[in-house]
Amino acid sequence: MAESVGSGNSLQGTGWRQPAAGARNAAQIGHLVSSIKGRDRGKFYLVVGIESQSMVRVADGEARKVENPKRKNIKHLNFFEVIAGEVSDKALSGKRITNADIRKELKSLAAIINKCSS
Amino acid sequence: MITCKSEKELNYMRDAGRVVAQTLAELSKAVKAGVPTRELDRMAEEFIVKSGARPAFKGLYGFPYTICASVNEEVVHGFPSLRKLENGDIISIDIGAEINGYYGDSAVTIPVGEVSSEAMRLIKAAEESLYKGIERAREGARLSDISHAIQTCAEGYGYSVVRDFVGHGIGSSPHEEPQVPNFGRPGRGPRLKAGMTLAIEPMINMGTYEVRTLSNNWTVVTLDAKLSAHFEHTIAVTDGEPEILTKV
Numbered sequence: 001m002a003e004s005v006g007s008g009n010s011l012q013g014t015g016w017r018q019p020a021a022g023a024r025n026a027a028q029i030g031h032l033v034s035s036i037k038g039r040d041r042g043k044f045y046l047v048v049g050i051e052s053q054s055m056v057r058v059a060d061g062e063a064r065k066v067e068n069p070k071r072k073n074i075k076h077l078n079f080f081e082v083i084a085g086e087v088s089d090k091a092l093s094g095k096r097i098t099n100a101d102i103r104k105e106l107k108s109l110a111a112i113i114n115k116c117s118s
Numbered sequence: 119m120i121t122c123k124s125e126k127e128l129n130y131m132r133d134a135g136r137v138v139a140q141t142l143a144e145l146s147k148a149v150k151a152g153v154p155t156r157e158l159d160r161m162a163e164e165f166i167v168k169s170g171a172r173p174a175f176k177g178l179y180g181f182p183y184t185i186c187a188s189v190n191e192e193v194v195h196g197f198p199s200l201r202k203l204e205n206g207d208i209i210s211i212d213i214g215a216e217i218n219g220y221y222g223d224s225a226v227t228i229p230v231g232e233v234s235s236e237a238m239r240l241i242k243a244a245e246e247s248l249y250k251g252i253e254r255a256r257e258g259a260r261l262s263d264i265s266h267a268i269q270t271c272a273e274g275y276g277y278s279v280v281r282d283f284v285g286h287g288i289g290s291s292p293h294e295e296p297q298v299p300n301f302g303r304p305g306r307g308p309r310l311k312a313g314m315t316l317a318i319e320p321m322i323n324m325g326t327y328e329v330r331t332l333s334n335n336w337t338v339v340t341l342d343a344k345l346s347a348h349f350e351h352t353i354a355v356t357d358g359e360p361e362i363l364t365k366v
Binding site for chain 2: 001002003004005050051052053054
């Protein structure tokens with residue numbers, strides 16, 4: 001059975017390029033992330049799609065809607081250990097995620113993060 | 119840490135490898151149009167248990183089946199299902215077995231009935247690249263010499279090598295260090311020593327190397343929905359020719 005890159009740490013320190021530790025495996029729909037690279041640096045998003053092992057689709061429900069999510073390399077995102085329950089549940093049960101859901105969740109989640117960091 | 123196996127440990131791995139190889143040989147005979155992949159899973163489990171081994175994948179990280187059955191654009195970790203194989207499909211079957219705490223792991227891609235010449239060429243390229251990689255697994259060589267040989271061979275055919283999933287060390291655990299990528303520059307990574315056991319597994323795509331994981335969180339498919347082939351052997355590095363442990 002093929003092993004997912006980054007699930008081991010065997011090549012660390014041998015000059016091999018490794019993906020951001022943990023983030024690859026952790027990425028799932030509803031994950032709260034913030035951009036750390038690009039013109040949108042500092043913005044909060046929710047993961048709304050996983051395109052490949054290294055690319056995810058993110059949306060904030062305002063500038064980036066669910067219909068037109070932003071493609072982001074996971075290396076350019078900061079993954080918070082918070083998952084928007086409502087969004088994740090909806091995605092898992094096959095329902096459509098709406099922009100209003102994302103705005104609502106982001107508002108409450110980002111407020112918690114800001115409070116913790118300040 | 120990369121472990122080198124003793125002769126006793128290698129014997130256990132030979133036993134596990136033999137069961138895997140025999141199971142794959144049995145399944146290869148059973149693959150034909152109209153057979154659901156779930157049936158292949160059932161046969162594999164029955165055969166492995168009958169041989170005194172344990173299916174290694176069942177329950178591994180929560181994987182629910184004995185075999186990975188990946189059809190056409192599915193790269194790896196396909197779930198056996200009620201989907202019936204059709205004439206012209208290609209199916210990659212990946213199997214693992216455990217005996218006395220040691221593991222064997224092997225995969226083949228099998229054409230179903232009459233397949234297109236492009237699909238046959240892809241299968242040939244994937245198999246050839248596996249053997250090119252195995253050839254390089256010699257004492258004193260570097261790990262990425264294997265990777266480079268696989269990539270050169272596959273890309274020589276005009277195909278691409280999956281980046282997000284890699285081969286791995288194997289022994290008393292189905293996934294051990296080191297990871298064995300199927301791409302990269304030669305002369306890098308740890309030096310190979312006699313007694314190391316590796317599962318070398320090139321996953322070769324007809325189109326882009328990019329893949330995505332389906333919503334079951336397991337099945338990996340090609341991003342452009344083109345065909346993908348997968349071959350794998352568990353090998354032991356020796357002071358001479360590498361020994362293929364999963365061969366009948």
